[in-house]
Amino acid sequence: MAIELTGEQIEAFHRDGFLALPALSTAAEIERLRAVYDRLFAADAGQYGGDHLSLATADADGRQRLPQIMNPETYAPELLETEARANAAAVAQQLLGPDITRAGDHAILKPPRYGAETPWHQDEAYWNPGFDHDAISIWMPLQEATIANGCMQFIPGSHALPVVQHRLADPDAHALVTLDPVSTETAVACPIPAGGCTIHHCRTLHFTGANNTDDPRRAYIMGFSAPPVKLPEPHDYHWQRVEWTA
Ligand code: NI
Numbered sequence: 001m002a003i004e005l006t007g008e009q010i011e012a013f014h015r016d017g018f019l020a021l022p023a024l025s026t027a028a029e030i031e032r033l034r035a036v037y038d039r040l041f042a043a044d045a046g047q048y049g050g051d052h053l054s055l056a057t058a059d060a061d062g063r064q065r066l067p068q069i070m071n072p073e074t075y076a077p078e079l080l081e082t083e084a085r086a087n088a089a090a091v092a093q094q095l096l097g098p099d100i101t102r103a104g105d106h107a108i109l110k111p112p113r114y115g116a117e118t119p120w121h122q123d124e125a126y127w128n129p130g131f132d133h134d135a136i137s138i139w140m141p142l143q144e145a146t147i148a149n150g151c152m153q154f155i156p157g158s159h160a161l162p163v164v165q166h167r168l169a170d171p172d173a174h175a176l177v178t179l180d181p182v183s184t185e186t187a188v189a190c191p192i193p194a195g196g197c198t199i200h201h202c203r204t205l206h207f208t209g210a211n212n213t214d215d216p217r218r219a220y221i222m223g224f225s226a227p228p229v230k231l232p233e234p235h236d237y238h239w240q241r242v243e244w245t246a
Pocket residue numbers: 121122123206
């Protein structure tokens with residue numbers, strides 16, 4: 001049975017630009033997904049298809065501090081047949097309307113102790129500037145997510161902002177960061193259990209801290225989009241014209 005959000009949850013999402021849910025999947029499914037996830041990262045899935053994009057520079061020992069696999073379902077089609085996905089799609093319809101499409105999955109790993117932070121950004125800053133987007137990311141950790149291992153943090157209400165100026169966080173990595181530092185007094189951290197999720201709008205400012213624990217922090221992210229609105233003149237997302245080397 002798919003999740004049905006309460007009126008209060010829907011209202012909170014539209015007011016704050018994010019929402020946390022305690023359970024998108026079951027413990028048994030999360031255990032299976034964790035095995036698939038670890039297999040994909042162990043095999044460097046996507047390395048030759050352009051789907052393995054690092055979000056931070058390697059450390060002094062050459063270790064990837066924030067490896068990311070785009071479109072993991074290409075390498076493990078069983079990821080398309082999960083209870084988590086059915087629930088995520090149901091939630092997306094309730095938040096974005098009936099006319100949603102999948103907007104891409106990705107998996108971001110923060111290795112124990114040396115997993116790097118993901119700097120403050122809006123997801124839409126990465127996307128096609130010829131459109132205004134109305135989309136969400138459903139971020140599901142495959143173990144408990146805490147402040148210590150890098151749970152999601154949000155600025156409430158920031159989804160009402162336009163896409164702010166961004167820059168490349170590092171010339172050798174594939175992450176954007178806001179040009180002006182984000183004022184974090186109002187930031188809300190969202191620790192959640194394994195198989196829970198946070199949901200954020202593509203304009204909501206968000207961040208995850210470094211992983212300061214002895215266990216990996218595995219996050220699986222499912223994107224959903226309402227039809228984007230084509231603009232007569234594209235936005236000037238100049239940060240997208242800098243060449244990515246990683
Ligand atoms: Ni993001």
